[in-house]
Amino acid sequence: MTAPLDVDSSATTATPEAVLRGQKAKSIEGRSLGQIAWMRLKRDKVALGGFVVIVVLILMAVLAPVLVKLFGHPPDEFHQDLIDPTFQVPKGKFGGISSSYLLGIEPGNGRDVFSRIVYGARISLLVAFLATFVSVGIGTVLGVTAGFFGGWIDGLISRVMDILLAFPLLLFAIGLGAVLQSGNGLLGLSGTSLSVAVLVFIIGFFNWPYIGRIVRGQTLSLREKEFVDAARSLGATNAHILFKQLLPNLVAPVLVYSTLIIPSNILFEAALSFLGVGVRPPTPSWGSMLSDAVATYSIDPTFMVVPGTALFITVLAFNLLGDGLRDALDPKAGR
Amino acid sequence: MVIVSMATFTIFFLAPKLVGTNPATLFAGRVADAATIKQVEIKLGLDKPILVQYEHYLVGIVAGRHFNNGPDQTYCPPPCLGYSFKNDQAVWPLMLDRLPVTVSLAIGAAVLWLVAGTLIGILSALRRGSLFDRAAMTVALAGVSLPVYFTGLLALSLLSYQFDVLPNVHYVGFTADPVQWARNLLLPWICLAFLYSATYARLTRANMLETMGEDYIRTARAKGLPERTVIARHGFRAALTPIVTIFGLDLGGLLGGAVLTETVFGFPGVGKLAVDAIAASDLPIILGVTLFAAFFIIVANLVVDVLYAYVDPRVRFN
Numbered sequence: 001m002t003a004p005l006d007v008d009s010s011a012t013t014a015t016p017e018a019v020l021r022g023q024k025a026k027s028i029e030g031r032s033l034g035q036i037a038w039m040r041l042k043r044d045k046v047a048l049g050g051f052v053v054i055v056v057l058i059l060m061a062v063l064a065p066v067l068v069k070l071f072g073h074p075p076d077e078f079h080q081d082l083i084d085p086t087f088q089v090p091k092g093k094f095g096g097i098s099s100s101y102l103l104g105i106e107p108g109n110g111r112d113v114f115s116r117i118v119y120g121a122r123i124s125l126l127v128a129f130l131a132t133f134v135s136v137g138i139g140t141v142l143g144v145t146a147g148f149f150g151g152w153i154d155g156l157i158s159r160v161m162d163i164l165l166a167f168p169l170l171l172f173a174i175g176l177g178a179v180l181q182s183g184n185g186l187l188g189l190s191g192t193s194l195s196v197a198v199l200v201f202i203i204g205f206f207n208w209p210y211i212g213r214i215v216r217g218q219t220l221s222l223r224e225k226e227f228v229d230a231a232r233s234l235g236a237t238n239a240h241i242l243f244k245q246l247l248p249n250l251v252a253p254v255l256v257y258s259t260l261i262i263p264s265n266i267l268f269e270a271a272l273s274f275l276g277v278g279v280r281p282p283t284p285s286w287g288s289m290l291s292d293a294v295a296t297y298s299i300d301p302t303f304m305v306v307p308g309t310a311l312f313i314t315v316l317a318f319n320l321l322g323d324g325l326r327d328a329l330d331p332k333a334g335r
Numbered sequence: 336m337v338i339v340s341m342a343t344f345t346i347f348f349l350a351p352k353l354v355g356t357n358p359a360t361l362f363a364g365r366v367a368d369a370a371t372i373k374q375v376e377i378k379l380g381l382d383k384p385i386l387v388q389y390e391h392y393l394v395g396i397v398a399g400r401h402f403n404n405g406p407d408q409t410y411c412p413p414p415c416l417g418y419s420f421k422n423d424q425a426v427w428p429l430m431l432d433r434l435p436v437t438v439s440l441a442i443g444a445a446v447l448w449l450v451a452g453t454l455i456g457i458l459s460a461l462r463r464g465s466l467f468d469r470a471a472m473t474v475a476l477a478g479v480s481l482p483v484y485f486t487g488l489l490a491l492s493l494l495s496y497q498f499d500v501l502p503n504v505h506y507v508g509f510t511a512d513p514v515q516w517a518r519n520l521l522l523p524w525i526c527l528a529f530l531y532s533a534t535y536a537r538l539t540r541a542n543m544l545e546t547m548g549e550d551y552i553r554t555a556r557a558k559g560l561p562e563r564t565v566i567a568r569h570g571f572r573a574a575l576t577p578i579v580t581i582f583g584l585d586l587g588g589l590l591g592g593a594v595l596t597e598t599v600f601g602f603p604g605v606g607k608l609a610v611d612a613i614a615a616s617d618l619p620i621i622l623g624v625t626l627f628a629a630f631f632i633i634v635a636n637l638v639v640d641v642l643y644a645y646v647d648p649r650v651r652f653n
Contacts (some may be wrong), residue, residue, distance in 0.1 A: 166632050166633055166636065167629065167632075168588065168591050168625055168632060171591065171606070171621075171628050174594070174609070174610065174613050175609070175621040175622075178614075178621075270482060270484075271595055275594070275598060276614065287484075290485065293488070294488065297488060297491075297492050301492040304488050304492065305489070308485035308488070308489065311482065312480055315481075316476070316480040319476060320476070323476075
C-alpha cells in the first residue's frame with residue numbers, strides 16, 4: 001500500500017527536483033500531466049512492485065504452455081500413483097511438493113498443481129480484463145452521455161444505474177450463470193469459451209454503473225469549466241467538445257478506476273467458480289481449485305493454500321498499483 | 336422494486352428458453368413422459384404468455400394464488416413465491432426457515448466490523464504516518480485483497496482442524512443454545528468482519544483526514560473545545576455520512592443471503608438455499624431468493640436515506 005507520507009513527500013518534492021534536473025540537462029522543458037504522473041509513480045516503490053508482479057503474472061499466463069513444458073506436467077494429466085489410496089491425499093508432506101511438482105499434487109487425481117495455477121491465471125486475467133473492458137466501455141459512454149447532455153437522457157441513464165446497483169449482484173450472477181450454462185450452448189459458443197463469455201457478460205454488465213457514476217460526475221463538473229465555454233464560443237461542435245475537450249480529461253479517473261475494478265472482477269470470477277458456476281472443469285480456475293480443496297483440506301491444506309495465495313497476490317498487486325496510480329494522477333484524491 | 340422483480344423474472348424465464356430447457360421438465364423430473372410434462376405446464380401456468388405468468392406471480396406475492404388450472408388444486412397463501420421444482424415445497428416458508436441463520440451471521444458480523452473498522456480508521460487518521468497507521472493500513476489493504484472463501488477455509492483449517500480451538504463448526508439456533516450459537520458463529524463473524532473492517536477502516540481514515548482539515552475544525556479548536564469533543568462531535572460526525580451509506584447497503588446485501596460465507600462454513604442460511612437451488616436448477620427458489628435479496632437492498636436504501644437526516648443535519652426532509 002502507499003503510505004500517506006510517501007504521497008505527500010513525492011507530491012511536494014517532485015516538482016522542484018524535476019525543475020533542477022531539467023536545468024542541469026538542458027533548458028527547462030515543459031512536462032505534460034502524464035509525464036508528471038509517471039514521475040510520481042516511479043517514486044512509489046510499492047505501486048511499482050505491484051506493477052512488476054502484474055507483468056510477471058501476465059507473462060506467466062501468456063507463456064503458460066512453455067512454463068508447463070519446462071517445469072511441470074500437463075494440467076489434465078492424472079498421476080494416481082502419487083495419491084495415498086486411503087485418504088485420497090498426495091503422498092508426502094505439504095501436498096506432495098517436490099522438485100518435479102513445484103506446488104504439489106491435486107488430491108484425488110494427482111494433477112500437477114503448478115500447471116493448473118499457471119493455466120488458471122489465464123482464465124482469471126482473461127475474464128477480469130475483458131469484463132473490465134466491457135464495464136469501462138459501457139460506463140464511459142453512458143456516463144459521458146448522461147453528464148454532457150443532461151435533461152431526460154441524464155434522468156433515464158441515472159435511473160438505470162440506480163436499478164442495476166440495487167440488484168443482488170452475486171445471487172443474480174450465480175443464477176444467471178447457472179441458467180445460461182445449463183443448456184446445450186448459446187450463440188454458437190460452448191465449453192470454456194461459453195463460460196468465459198457468460199462470466200465476462202455478467203461481471204462486465206453489472207459493474208458498469210460504478211464507472212458510469214464516476215464518469216457522469218466528472219463530466220458534469222468539466223462541462224462547466226472555462227475551457228469548454230471557450231471552445232464553444234469559438235464555434236466548436238458537440239462532437240469536438242466531447243472527444244477533444246472532455247474525453248482527454250476523463251482518461252485519468254477512468255484509468256484509475258479500471259485498475260481498481262480489475263481486482264474486484266478477479267475476486268468475482270473466483271467467487272463464481274468457487275460456487276460452481278464459473279468455468280467448467282477440467283479447465284483450471286483458481287476459484288474452482290479452492291472449492292475442490294474443500295473436500296480434503298482438513299487433512300492436508302496445501303491444495304487450498306496454493307490457489308488462495310495466488311489469488312491474494314494477484315488481487316493485492318492490482319490494488320497496490322491502483323492506489324499508486326490514483327495518488328500519482330490525482331494527489332488531491334489521495335487519502 | 337417492481338422493476339427489479341420484473342427484470343429478474345424476465346431474465347430467469349427467458350434465459351431457459353434461450354438455452355432450450357423447459358422448467359416443466361425440471362419440475363416433473365428427468366424420466367417424465369410428454370403427457371406429465373404437459374400436465375405440469377398447465378398446472379403451473381407455464382403454457383400461458385410470459386406477461387400473464389408475470390402478472391400471476393406478482394398477484395401471488397400480494398394476494399396468494401390458486402394453482403387450479405389442472406386436475407389437482409393447490410392454494411398458495413400470500414406471500415406466494417411459487418413452489419420448489421425439486422421437492423414441491425412452498426418457497427416462502429423455506430426462506431423464512433433459513434432467515435434466522437443469515438440474520439445471526441449478518442448482524443453479528445456487522446456489529447464487529449462497524450466498531451473495529453471505524454475505530455481503526457479514526458485512530459489511523461489521528462496518528463497519520465505513525466507506526467500504528469502504517470501497520471493498520473497494510474493489514475487493511477491485505478484484508479480487501481483476501482476473499483472470504485479463502486480466509487474462511489484458512490481459519491477453519493487452522494483453528495478447527497490443525498489446532499482444536501473451535502472444533503466442528505456448525506450452526507446452532509439461538510433459542511436452542513445461546514452459548515453454542517455464539518461459539519459456532521464466532522469464526523464466520525470474524526472472517527466476514529475482517530473483510531468489511533478493512534474497507535471501513537480505509538474509508539473512515541480517508542473521510543476523517545478530509546474533515547479534520549476543514550475550517551470548522553480549526554474554529555472548534557480555536558474556541559477552546561477539548562480535543563475529544565472536536566474529534567467526536569465535529570470530526571467523526573461529519574465523516575460518518577458516507578459510512579452510514581455503505582453500511583446500510585452492505586448490511587442489506589448480506590441479509591439477502593451471505594452466499595459465500597454460508598457456503599464456506601456450511602451454514603443453512605438463505606444464501607446456501609440459493610446455491611443449492613442453483614445446483615438443482617430450481618428456478619422458483621432462485622427467483623424467490625433474488626427478489627428477497629433485492630427487497631432487503633431497497634429497504635436498506637430507504638433506511639439509509641432516513642438516517643441521513645439524523646446523521647447529517649445539512650440534509651433535511653422535503
